Each structure stands twice: as C-alpha cells, then as structure tokens.
Amino acid sequence: MNLEVHPAVQPVAFLLGTWRGTGNGDYPTIEPFTYEETVTFEHFGKPFVAYTQRTKGADGGPLHTETGYIRMTEDGKLELVISQPSGITEIHTGTRDNSRLEFTSVTVSLSPSAKQVDRVGRVIEVVGDIMTNELMMSAVGEPYQWHLGATLHRT
C-alpha cells in the first residue's frame, strides 16, 4: 500500500525514514554514558507521524527504548505523545522553526514504580541527512537540565 503523506504531515516530512547514530548522556546523579541510537519516523496517511526509538549501550547491551506519535492539530500546532517501558509517559506541545522541532512537556505521568520525572523538553533538528536530538529533564529532585543528545544519519 503506497499511502500519500497527509497534507498536515508535509511540513515535517523531512523526519520520515530511519536514522542511526551515536549519542551521549549525563545527569548529576549518574555516570556519563555513550549509546547507539536507531530512530524511525513513519506515516500512515493520517495527520500524525509514528516514532520508534531503540538504543544500545557502549557494551552493546540494550538501553532505553520508547515509542510515540507526533500529532498535527487542526489549527496547525504540534503535539507529541511518548510512552516508555520505564513507566513514564510524556505529553508535549511543540513548535516548528523550519526543520527544528521543539517540544515542552505539559504532562508527565508515572507508573507507581517509575523514577520521578517532573518535566521534559525535547529538540529534534534535521540539516540535510543529519538529525540531532536532545533531551532535557527535571527528574529525581534535580533542576531542569540536559540528560542526553545524539547525532544520527539517514540510513
């Protein structure tokens, strides 16, 4: 089935595809780390983009993974919905400046055993065939700050 990209998705069609690369992370309560990341953005002909992410640590073992959707609202705004197996869900509103998307959480919900996360910010930017992403958070009693960032190449 060869679906047309929904008109509402056209402004962010530069995301579509699979991207792979490396990142690094840190937080005051943990040791700095590096990781490999694979990210896929897909469309289904509807006004959203489906997102899947997987990471591996420097030792090749599995690290973080998450899935979600970027939604295009009827008035042209962006929303992001993310679900993590660590028991955290995030709902964001976002803005687009050319090929740079910036999201700020409006809700972070936690399962009873999840670590405390109060606020999350995400930036995704594409320049040519290079995607960079960054994540800021306020978690486990620490102020809002950088947790990780990665540079990915279109595969």
Ligand code: HEM
């Ligand atoms: C590329 C994606 C990510 C990677 C590779 C990653 C990796 C890590 C690693 C290695 C740690 C330290 C060990 C551990 O506690 O498991 C950690 C801690 C943590 N991460 Fe991430 N993380 C990612 C995304 C996220 C996201 C999206 C959130 C929440 C929105 C998050 C929240 C946390 C929290 C709350 C901790 C615990 C800090 C502590 O216990 O002091 N991480 N992360």
